[in-house]
Amino acid sequence: MIAEMKKRQPIGILALQGSFLEHALAVEKTGAQAVLVRLPKDLEGVKGLIIPGGESTTISKLLDAYNLTDIIRNLALRGFPLYGTCAGMILLSKKIENSNADLSRVNSLSLIDITIRRNAFGRQLESFEEELDMPVIGKRPFHAIFIRAPLILQVGSSVRILASLKDNSQHNLQGKQIVAVEQGAILVTAFHPELTDDLRIHRYFLEKVKKYARQKNDLIVNSFI
Amino acid sequence: MEKSTYSTKKGLAQMLKGGVIMDVVTPEQAKIAEDAGAVAVMALERVPADIRAQGGVARMSDPGMILKIMEAVSIPVMAKVRIGHIVEAQILEEIGVDYIDESEVLTPADTKHHINKHQFRVPFVCGARDLGEALRRIAEGAAMIRTKGEAGTGNVVEAVFHMRTVMDEIRKLSSMSKDELMAEAKNLGAPYELITEVGVTGRLPVVNFAAGGIASPADAALMMQLGADGIFVGSGIFKSENPLKRAKAMVEATTHFNNPKVLAEVSKDLGEAMHGLELSEIKEKDRLAVRGW
Numbered sequence: 358m359i360a361e362m363k364k365r366q367p368i369g370i371l372a373l374q375g376s377f378l379e380h381a382l383a384v385e386k387t388g389a390q391a392v393l394v395r396l397p398k399d400l401e402g403v404k405g406l407i408i409p410g411g412e413s414t415t416i417s418k419l420l421d422a423y424n425l426t427d428i429i430r431n432l433a434l435r436g437f438p439l440y441g442t443c444a445g446m447i448l449l450s451k452k453i454e455n456s457n458a459d460l461s462r463v464n465s466l467s468l469i470d471i472t473i474r475r476n477a478f479g480r481q482l483e484s485f486e487e488e489l490d491m492p493v494i495g496k497r498p499f500h501a502i503f504i505r506a507p508l509i510l511q512v513g514s515s516v517r518i519l520a521s522l523k524d525n526s527q528h529n530l531q532g533k534q535i536v537a538v539e540q541g542a543i544l545v546t547a548f549h550p551e552l553t554d555d556l557r558i559h560r561y562f563l564e565k566v567k568k569y570a571r572q573k574n575d576l577i578v579n580s581f582i
Numbered sequence: 583m584e585k586s587t588y589s590t591k592k593g594l595a596q597m598l599k600g601g602v603i604m605d606v607v608t609p610e611q612a613k614i615a616e617d618a619g620a621v622a623v624m625a626l627e628r629v630p631a632d633i634r635a636q637g638g639v640a641r642m643s644d645p646g647m648i649l650k651i652m653e654a655v656s657i658p659v660m661a662k663v664r665i666g667h668i669v670e671a672q673i674l675e676e677i678g679v680d681y682i683d684e685s686e687v688l689t690p691a692d693t694k695h696h697i698n699k700h701q702f703r704v705p706f707v708c709g710a711r712d713l714g715e716a717l718r719r720i721a722e723g724a725a726m727i728r729t730k731g732e733a734g735t736g737n738v739v740e741a742v743f744h745m746r747t748v749m750d751e752i753r754k755l756s757s758m759s760k761d762e763l764m765a766e767a768k769n770l771g772a773p774y775e776l777i778t779e780v781g782v783t784g785r786l787p788v789v790n791f792a793a794g795g796i797a798s799p800a801d802a803a804l805m806m807q808l809g810a811d812g813i814f815v816g817s818g819i820f821k822s823e824n825p826l827k828r829a830k831a832m833v834e835a836t837t838h839f840n841n842p843k844v845l846a847e848v849s850k851d852l853g854e855a856m857h858g859l860e861l862s863e864i865k866e867k868d869r870l871a872v873r874g875w
Contacts (some may be wrong), residue, residue: 456712486587
């Protein structure tokens with residue numbers, strides 16, 4: 358079949374905990390191939406990696422337990438594309454502000470120059486859905502689901518803001534509420550595109566993968582695992 | 583902007599998938615659970631093994647104690663209400679717990695009706711022994727299901743039976759023709775619309791965890807291999823010799839449930855597991871799983 362002759366782009370989905378099957382389904386729907394990653398060897402051949410929603414404390418411990426933290430970090434520092442949603446965004450951020458907790462709970466990969474706040478809107482009762490303007494994926498608003506979501510408080514100069522919440526007043530928070538940014542090959546969103554049928558953000562990430570994934574990626578991956 | 587929608591309720595359960603939710607009775611235990619990598623904790627005054635041993639009426643826990651646990655950890659906190667106890671649920675929603683478990687482990691408050699969970703902003707998880715029971719709870723508004731097992735026994739046999747039953751019934755529905763579905767809806771005692779949906783998708787419309795008697799990493803991995811989306815551990819951790827080590831092992835076993843090499847490694851040197859109960863030692867009237875209608 359024609360579809361089989363065309364080689365599908367293998368995209369890793371970090372499958373330690375959380376919404377990884379939802380991400381895998383979305384990736385498969387775009388025509389790429391989803392590869393579940395639980396151990397370093399699973400990274401072989403993948404052209405990019407999605408870190409799903411879930412509990413950031415849990416995922417960070419499981420990353421450390423099987424040496425994935427350093428491997429993913431080293432890959433990313435050489436331009437390997439990464440996309441983090443919610444917990445994934447927390448794990449990729451350089452700085453985590455958390456007013457009532459010690460920072461040691463989440464051992465961040467520390468790759469994207471943003472400061473975030475965990476559970477920024479409050480507990481589950483404050484989880485919400487909202488239409489979001491995100492020009493890089495088109496004019497039609499994106500229906501975004503936020504679950505005990507984090508928020509981006511500050512961004513570094515190399516970070517591009519892709520989406521912010523429209524109405525600050527409804528969340529009793531001050532300032533601009535940034536919920537999606539990118540820095541080179543790294544994309545993060547505070548919400549969960551994997552919980553909707555809208556594939557535009559996954560497609561946007563896959564475009565990034567195509568752009569950044571050069572053949573040297575294979576060599577890099579193989580040198581770390 | 584819309585808060586507390588069904589998508590956000592179901593969505594939190596989706597974020598817990600592949601994880602372990604642990605029963606805790608103090609803030610210190612909650613911290614141990616969080617350190618071990620639990621995705622959430624269930625705050626309660628007595629674990630099921632103690633409820634079973636002590637007898638008497640088991641009610642919702644002290645909200646003050648639940649609040650202390652909510653302050654102690656950054657992961658979601660769940661708490662239990664009695665079946666049909668609308669006011670206990672209102673109280674837990676008021677203090678802002680992340681999920682309510684309308685649980686057969688507590689003494690039922692209503693012998694005919696469960697809570698109408700659509701009326702609440704807080705999401706609910708409910709127990710089920712079979713597909714009909716699961717779909718009745720979902721129709722009432724449950725955003726997450728757990729198979730019941732037999733809580734407080736440290737014996738996985740009932741959890742296995744309930745998970746296999748649910749999975750079998752789903753497979754059966756998937757293979758039925760459309761004109762057989764109404765009779766099957768009647769047979770299972772579940773709404774026709776949900777029966778049709780499961781028939782088409784081949785899965786429950788919400789996340790389904792395993793619970794009741796899971797006491798070792800191998801138990802956790804077994805339930806995952808049978809199709810559970812994640813694991814509840816009640817008495818199994820803090821009734822064992824080395825709770826932190828066992829809790830960590832169960833978290834890793836739930837993630838690497840298909841990898842015997844990892845499972846062998848994490849199962850080593852865990853110390854004594856909880857003693858446990860043979861099911862035949864429990865009289866019919868003392869079974870918790872039969873509570874629920």
